[in-house]
C-alpha cells in the first residue's frame with residue numbers, strides 16, 4: 001500500500017503547490033485574490049508607521065521645529081487611520097472567503113466521489129486514499145487546505161522582507177563617527193560577520209520549526225487507523241440513525257470505544273505524543289529560543305551604532321523594528337517553504353485521488369435498438385473478480401437474453417446473482433470475456449446512454465430524504481400523474497392518499513421536521529415505483545418484494561405483467577414460486593451458470609440444483625400448511 005511518502009524534491013514541491021493553487025483558483029478566485037491583496041497591504045502597513053514615527057522622534061530629539069512635528073504627527077495619525085481602515089475592510093473580505101475553505105475543499109472531493117466509477121468505490125486503494133485525505137486535513141490541516149495558509153504566509157513574509165530591507169539597508173551603511181573603539185563597527189569584516197550571525201540565526205529558527213513539523217509527516221501513516229476509529233466513534237456512530245438500534249442492543253458503542261482505546265493516537269502513550277514531548281517539542285522550543293537570541297543581537301548592534309553617532313535616536317526605533325520584522329519575515333518564509341515541502345506528500349495523495357481516471361466512460365458508440373430484435377444482450381465467457389479479491393464472483397458465464405424476455409435468476413446466497421446484474425448494468429467491467437449489446441461490446445457504447453437502458457431495484461436500494469415525488473422521478477421536477485400512477489402500480493396507492501402533502505411529502509425527517517417515517521416494505525414499494533417511472537427498456541428487480549407483506553407481494557405479482565409491459569425483465573428472488581411469471585430461469589452456483597430453462601423443465605430435472613431449491617421451499621410450505 002502506498003503511503004504519504006516523505007522524500008520530496010523542490011521541483012515536486014513547486015509542481016504540486018501550483019496544481020493546488022489552480023484548484024482553488026478554479027473553485028473560487030476570490031480566495032487567492034483576497035489573501036494576496038490583504039497580505040500585501042497588511043504586511044506593508046507597519047513600515048509606514050515605523051518610518052514616520054522614526055522621523056517624528058528624530059525631530060523631537062533634534063530640530064524641534066513645531067511645524068515639522070505637527071506635519072509628522074498629522075501624517076502619522078492619518079496614515080495609520082487610513083491603512084487600519086483599509087486593512088480592516090480587506091481582512092473582512094479575506095475572512096469571508098476563508099470561512100468557505102472547508103466547504104469548497106469538501107465540494108472538490110465530493111464531486112470527484114460522485115463522478116468516479118462505481119467500481120472504484122469498492123477498490124481498497126481508492127478507499128485508502130479517500131480516508132487518508134480526510135485524516136490528513138482533519139489532523140493537521142494538510143493538503144489543499146494548508147496551501148491557502150501557506151500562500152498567505154508567503155505573501156506576508158515576502159512583503160515584510162521587502163519593507164524591512166528598505167528600512168534596514170542604511171543601518172549597515174551609515175558609519176560610526178565617534179573616535180573610540182566603536183569604530184570597529186565600520187569595518188567591512190565586522191559588518192559581514194554581524195550580518196552572517198543574524199542571517200544564520202534567522203535561518204536556524206525556522207529550520208528547527210520545519211524539523212519539528214516533519215514529525216507530522218512521519219507519523220501520519222501510523223496514526224491512520226487510530227484517526228479513523230476516532231472519527232468513526234466521535235463523528236459518525238452517534239449521528240447515524242441507521243446504526244442507532246444495533247448500537248443500543250449490542251452496545252456497539254463500547255466495542256467501538258475499546259477499539260479506539262487500542263489504537264488511539266491522541267493519548268500520552270502514542271508515538272506522536274511521545275515525539276511531541278521528545279524531539280518534536282524540543283525542536284520547537286529551540287526554534288523559539290534562537291529567535292529571541294536574534295532580537296538580543298539586533299538590539300545590541302543598533303544601540304552600539306547609535307552610541308557611536310551613526311544615527312539619531314529616532315532611527316533606533318526604525319532599525320530595531322525593521323530588523324526584527326526582517327528576521328520575522330525571513331523566518332516565516334523559510335518555515336512556510338518547509339511546510340510547503342512537508343505538505344507535498346499530502347498533496348500527492350490528494351492528486352492521486354483527484355486524478356483517478358473514469359475508465360468506464362471511454363466508448364462513443366450511440367445506443368440504438370436493432371429494428372428486428374430490439375435490444376439483445378449476450379454474456380460471452382464472462383468471468384469477474386471484485387477489486388482486490390482473489391476469488392472469482394462469476395466464472396465463465398455465457399448466455400443470451402432477448403428483448404421482451406422475462407428472465408429469473410436464482411441460486412444460493414453468494415452464488416453471483418447480484419454480481420451478474422452489476423455487470424449487466426456496467427457498474428463493473430468483466431475481468432475476462434465480454435458482454436455484447438446487439439453484437440457490440442458494451443464497453444464501446446457511450447456509458448451514460450447505456451446506463452439509461454436499465455431500471456433497477458437493488459437489494460440495498462436507498463431513498464433520499466427529499467419529496468416522495470422527487471424520489472420517484474429522481475429529479476426536482478416531475479410528472480405528478482405519472483409518479484402517482486407508478487406508486488399505485490407498486491402498491492403504495494393507499495398510503496399515498498393518506499400522506500399530508502401527497503407527492504410533495506418529504507421522506508424521513510433529515511431536512512423537514514414534517515417528513516414521514518416509512519416502513520421497510522413501503523420503502524421497497526417506492527423503490528419499485530422509481531424503477532417504473534424511469535421507463536427504461538430493461539427492468540431489473542433484485543429481491544423486489546423481500547420486505548412486502550404477503551398480500552402486498554401478491555398484488556405486486558398480479559400486476560407484474562402489466563407493469564413490465566413490453567420491457568425486458570430480469571428478476572432475482574429466493575422465493576421460487578414468485579419467479580414463475582418468467583419464461584426463462586437461470587440457476588447460478590458458486591459464480592457459474594449451471595442450469596437454464598423454464599420452470600416446468602427445471603423442476604423435473606431431479607438431479608439439478610433448481611429441483612433442490614424448489615423442493616426445499618415447497619417442503620416448508622407443506623409443513624406450514626399442515
Ligand SMILES: Nc1ncnc2c1ncn2[C@@H]1O[C@H](COP(=O)(O)OP(=O)(O)OP(=O)(O)O)[C@@H](O)[C@H]1O
Pocket residue numbers: 122386387389393411412413414415416417418419420459
Ligand atoms: N463489493 C464486493 N466486493 C468483494 N466481494 C463481493 C462484493 N460483492 C459481492 N462479493 C462477493 O461476490 C460473491 C457473489 O456475491 P453476490 O452478491 O453476487 O451474490 P448473490 O447471489 O447475489 O447473493 P445473495 O443471494 O446473498 O444476495 C460473494 O462471495 C460475495 O462475497
